Amino acid sequence: MTPAPELISRLFSRHSIRTRLLLWTVGLSSLVLAVVIGWNYQAMLHQLDADAQRRAAFIAEASADKIDTELGGICGLAHGIAYAVESQALGIAFEPLRTLMQKALLAYPQIYGIAIVLLPALKPTTWPDTAPYVYRGADGLNYANLTGKYRNYTGEDWFYLPRYLDQGTWSEPYRGSTGVMMVTYSAPIRLPHEDGAQFAGVVAIDIELGWLDQALAELPIGRHGYSLLMSHQGTYISHPIRSLILNESIFSIAEARGDPALRAIGQRMISGKPGLVPWENWATDEPSWLAWHPLETIGWTMGTVVPKAELYAEIRRFTQQETLVGLLGLALLVAAVWLVARSITRPVRALNAAATTLAAGDLDAALPAPRGHDEVAELTAAFASMRDHLRRYIADLAVTTAARERMNGELRIAHDIQMDLVPKTFPAFPERDDLDLFAVMEPAREVGGDFYDFFMLDADRLVIAIGDVSGKGVPAALFMAVTRSFLRSAFRVDDDPGRALTRVNDDLAESNEACMFVTLFCAVVSLSDGWVAYANAGHNPPLIVTPGGHAWIGKPFGPAAGALSGSFYASGGFQLFPESMLLLYTDGVTEAMNPVNQLYGNERLAERLETYHTLDCRDCLDALLVDIRVHADGTEQSDDITMLTLKRITPGTDREPDLTLDIVSRTDDLNAALDQVEALLEERDSAPRLVYAVRLVMEELLTNTIKYGYDDAALHRIRVAFTLGSPATLRIEDDGHPFDPTAQVPDVALDAPVAERPIGGLGLNMVRSQTASLTYRRDAGINRLDIVF
Amino acid sequence: MFLSRGASRVFLGILLTLLVPLTHAKESAEPLRTVRLALQWQPQSQFAGIYMAREQGIYRAYGLDVVLVHGNAERSALDRLQAGEVELATSVLSDALVAATAWPDATESESSGSGSALAQIAQLVQQSNxxxxxxxxxxxxxxxxxxxxxxxxxxxxxxxxxxxxxxxxxxxxxxxxxxxxxxxxxxxxxxxxxxxxxxxxxxxxxxxxxxxxxxxxxxNLGFPEDGLYATSRWVAQHPTIARAVREATLAGWIYARDHPEEAITVALREAQRAGVPANRPHERWMLSHLLNAIFVPGAPLVRAGILDPDAFSRTAQALFAAGRLTRIPSLTAFAPLEPP
Missing domain, CATH: 3.40.190.10 (Periplasmic binding protein-like II)
Structure with a gap:
């Protein structure tokens, strides 16, 4: 389930700011309004309820007091007459008494009649009647003797009660002969007696209660309220339900309803203490308040019923007005919020549109003008400022980009120069099968000054060169081009590498105002015999790898070319045998860095080349490049990586030999064979040096085999296969003792004096000097020696 | 109750069936016989049975036109009977006994001293309240x-x-x-x-x-109360009418017992007509108590209206002992209509 806050935020975030502002404002304001109205309603309800209770109680009390006052006066009148009679000890004359009664009747309009009733035995002799009664008739005051109507009047409440209660007494209300409800107050007449006061009779005043209903109806108890009056016994004296009057008491109703709570309320009401209870209007079932107050004089209870609904109506009216005002305020609030929201969202929307236009690349789109000094205005201003900055930045960027384009153009030119200058077509000499040559140059990001070159000086000699110009870029590239030109032209004049370098150095230094220089290694390789003449102007020593190991071509070594004219460069030389590999390289190889700034190094280069040298040149360089990249491990290449490998190939192994001779191990046969070979060579117009060399080699090696190769005296067959070509090759196969002529004498010993040479090695040394390479293999009891001239 | 409500209705039905031919004959032969009945007090359900006998036409069925005269504190029903204002009156047994021996008529009817100036027509309220x-x-x-x-x-x-x-x-x-x-x-x-x-x-x-x-x-002072009385002379002269009054009144009470709310409504109406304050719960209370005293729970229905000789004797003895009776009338003289 989604948590509520998230839900709300999701709900609201979907809408626009204006909608959200409106929703929140209206929602919260409505909530506050509802709470305030509800609270007011409750508070008012409470207040008005309390007021209603007070009003009900107040009306009850005030009415009770009013009725009390009315009736109290009558009580006083009754007692006054009684005192008058008493004071004269019944000696009062009848007529004045009757006049008194008539006057009282005239003075008190609510009195219906006044009677002075004595015990029969106490009737004064002067009185004509025992119970004179003056009362109102249709046409004035009437007179009667009550004994005519009430033979047993002593048993009537109006006589009986004051007699035995010995005090003025109110009768229970009753309906008089006129049909009007009446009540009688009787004051006892007491005569002094030796045993204390003695009851003599009563002054009874009948009061019509018609005015009570009138008075109660005039009470301000609201339209649906009413008042009631009940006797001391709970009997209704006044009630809007007329049938209850005098017939029912609150107790009879409680009994009829089986409502003990009502009976309890009735008991409280007639208890003589004021009170108030929630009530239900019997006529309308409305919830109401019933308050009551005792009438002290008469012992009755005055009650008022004030319906709550009337209060509620008042509250409802007020609440409706309040709600109306609140809603009006809410509407105003909504309008205000809407305006404010619009003042925010309009510029924001304009900004949004402008931003979209900007994003599309139109920096000249019109922006909304900032108005005022609020946040939106600030935002608009900031947006304009951003646009201006953006515009400037883009202008700057265009300039910078142009500059960089230009620079990149230069770099590309330099790169093109560099790449154009080095020969890139491989195999370099497809018509020749006696060499394998391959070169690579991987320029760094900015153009360096590496270059390599190779070209045939004549049919047999190959010039190879590698160099590294100081500096970078176009000047370096140009310097390189110049160097290459000078180098090529120098070799046309003189084929000695040392002298060529000397000349190049002087030529370069002559017009080198930029003081640039170049390290340069060049060599002239005689492909026929494998002799390599070389010179080095400050370049990394090349590496040569043979099946037996590796060697650095260290000396001679001269200073870098181009810096200083007049430098002398000596030439060196060495024999490059077939199966050996020569590697020229620049410092970009050995100084390739890895992420922790370790150099690739000479040792690793030598070790790797020993492993790879049996491959052909292209594969070997590819393997080396891979290894260098592995070493660099993503580190950016800082310098050009340039490498050139050269390998001599012994041709003829695949060719059908021009001459194959099977000879026996005799010197005569040897000589005959030599003659046959010599004849072939001459027939083919071979170089005299080759004829000499072939004869010397065959003579030396075959003599050696015949002399030392066998233990027995038997004749053994020796096969000699000669192939003419460039170069010429010779294969000798015999089944004599294993003998490896290549292992006998290291060629470095050549420079040693003759006296120091090992005994028996002279012949072999001669052989070596005349051959380009010797390759020995023992195979199934056969010695096989391949000789390249 | 000895009889269930249903059974008592049957009983009433039988009563009416037996009497209807007689009354019919009377009705066709001569007009209704008007009798005046003085009640002890103001209208209330104390007299519900009598009201119902009149309301339901039971009196008329018996050939009677009963005029009710309510009493008050000034004049008792027996006063009216003695004065000859009415032919019939209700009274408690003790008052009736005193009157039966005190009224001068007594000596006229019987010489033995067991005579009675009053004759009871029915003893309604059997129990003391x-x-x-x-x-x-x-x-x-x-x-x-x-x-x-x-x-x-x-x-x-x-x-x-x-x-x-x-x-x-x-x-x-x-x-x-x-x-x-x-x-x-x-x-x-x-x-x-x-x-x-x-x-x-x-x-x-x-x-x-x-x-x-x-x-x-x-x-131990529970004496029967309300009964229906006439002078002995009147009963002797009109035994049939007296019996009819007795039967019809009892039938009225049986009706009131079976229709109490209707009876109460009639009593309330009577009270209202007389301007006497009354309310239904009070009338209901009154009627239920009276019904219990008339149709005594546990006693057979046929006992209704009958003066128990023992109760008569106890009442008379008590009055005699108190000096209120100088002599005790015989039961047959006092209640001549009682079945033997």
Whole structure:
């Protein structure tokens, strides 16, 4: 389930700011309004309820007091007459008494009649009647003797009660002969007696209660309220339900309803203490308040019923007005919020549109003008400022980009120069099968000054060169081009590498105002015999790898070319045998860095080349490049990586030999064979040096085999296969003792004096000097020696 | 009840069926016989059976046109009977007995001294409802507590007998129609009928817990009450009419018993017509108590209307002992209509 806050935020975030502002404002304001109205309603309800209770109680009390006052006066009148009679000890004359009664009747309009009733035995002799009664008739005051109507009047409440209660007494209300409800107050007449006061009779005043209903109806108890009056016994004296009057008491109703709570309320009401209870209007079932107050004089209870609904109506009216005002305020609030929201969202929307236009690349789109000094205005201003900055930045960027384009153009030119200058077509000499040559140059990001070159000086000699110009870029590239030109032209004049370098150095230094220089290694390789003449102007020593190991071509070594004219460069030389590999390289190889700034190094280069040298040149360089990249491990290449490998190939192994001779191990046969070979060579117009060399080699090696190769005296067959070509090759196969002529004498010993040479090695040394390479293999009891001239 | 309500209806039906041919003959032969009946008191359901006999046309079915005359404090029903204003009257048994021997007519009818000036037509209320009600908070818990207290009573030998038996001497005050003196606490105790005054006290908001009551029937002073009477002479002259009155009145009471709310409504209407305050709960209370006293639970229905000889004897003896009777009339003279 989604948590509520998230839900709300999701709900609201979907809408626009204006909608959200409106929703929140209206929602919260409505909530506050509802709470305030509800609270007011409750508070008012409470207040008005309390007021209603007070009003009900107040009306009850005030009415009770009013009725009390009315009736109290009558009580006083009754007692006054009684005192008058008493004071004269019944000696009062009848007529004045009757006049008194008539006057009282005239003075008190609510009195219906006044009677002075004595015990029969106490009737004064002067009185004509025992119970004179003056009362109102249709046409004035009437007179009667009550004994005519009430033979047993002593048993009537109006006589009986004051007699035995010995005090003025109110009768229970009753309906008089006129049909009007009446009540009688009787004051006892007491005569002094030796045993204390003695009851003599009563002054009874009948009061019509018609005015009570009138008075109660005039009470301000609201339209649906009413008042009631009940006797001391709970009997209704006044009630809007007329049938209850005098017939029912609150107790009879409680009994009829089986409502003990009502009976309890009735008991409280007639208890003589004021009170108030929630009530239900019997006529309308409305919830109401019933308050009551005792009438002290008469012992009755005055009650008022004030319906709550009337209060509620008042509250409802007020609440409706309040709600109306609140809603009006809410509407105003909504309008205000809407305006404010619009003042925010309009510029924001304009900004949004402008931003979209900007994003599309139109920096000249019109922006909304900032108005005022609020946040939106600030935002608009900031947006304009951003646009201006953006515009400037883009202008700057265009300039910078142009500059960089230009620079990149230069770099590309330099790169093109560099790449154009080095020969890139491989195999370099497809018509020749006696060499394998391959070169690579991987320029760094900015153009360096590496270059390599190779070209045939004549049919047999190959010039190879590698160099590294100081500096970078176009000047370096140009310097390189110049160097290459000078180098090529120098070799046309003189084929000695040392002298060529000397000349190049002087030529370069002559017009080198930029003081640039170049390290340069060049060599002239005689492909026929494998002799390599070389010179080095400050370049990394090349590496040569043979099946037996590796060697650095260290000396001679001269200073870098181009810096200083007049430098002398000596030439060196060495024999490059077939199966050996020569590697020229620049410092970009050995100084390739890895992420922790370790150099690739000479040792690793030598070790790797020993492993790879049996491959052909292209594969070997590819393997080396891979290894260098592995070493660099993503580190950016800082310098050009340039490498050139050269390998001599012994041709003829695949060719059908021009001459194959099977000879026996005799010197005569040897000589005959030599003659046959010599004849072939001459027939083919071979170089005299080759004829000499072939004869010397065959003579030396075959003599050696015949002399030392066998233990027995038997004749053994020796096969000699000669192939003419460039170069010429010779294969000798015999089944004599294993003998490896290549292992006998290291060629470095050549420079040693003759006296120091090992005994028996002279012949072999001669052989070596005349051959380009010797390759020995023992195979199934056969010695096989391949000789390249 | 001996008979169920259904059975009693059947009984009533049989009664009417038996009597209808007779009445029919009378109706066709001569007009209704008008008789005047004085009731002891103002309209209330004490007389519900009589109202119903009239309302339901039972009296008419018996050939009777009964005119009811309600009594008041001024003149009792027996006064009216004695004065010849009415032919019939209701009365409690004790008052009737006193009148039966006190009225001069008695000597005329019988020479033996067992004669009766009054003849009972029916004994309706078999059980006593008379009681004394006292304020508990004025210290009345037992009959003895009434000694020296102000007690209002109707003149009655029953209360005298009660006080005598308990050996108490209250300060007696005559009681009339109202109980207001009691309610205003002018007396510690007052006389009451259980079906009327006692309930009025309750209806004045006084809870039974505040009252101590002494029912006379519990004090071995329970005498039959309301009965229907005429002068012996009238009964002797009109035995058929007397019997018809008896049967019709009983039938009216049976009807009231079976239709109590209807009876109460009629009683209320009578009260309203007479301008007497009345309310339904009070009338209901009254009727139920009276019905229990007329149709005594456990007694056979046929006993209704019959004067129990023992009760007659006890009542007469008590009155005689109290000096209210100088002689005791014979049951046959007093109640000539009783079946033998």
């Amino acid at each position: 008379l009681m004394l009600v006292a304020w508990k908070d004025m210290g009345v818990e037992r009959p003895e507590d009434l000694d020296g207290m102000r007690v209002s009573v109707w003149p009655s030998i029953i209360f005298d007998a009660f006080f005598a038996a308990r050996q108490v001497t209250p300060l007696l005050i005559p009681q009339y129609a109202s109980i207001n003196l009691f309610l205003k606490r002018g007396v510690a105790a007052c006389a009451a009928m259980e079906y009327n005054e006692y309930h009025r006290i309750l209806q004045a908001g006084v809870d039974p817990g505040r009252l101590t009551t002494f029912a006379m029937r519990d004090q």
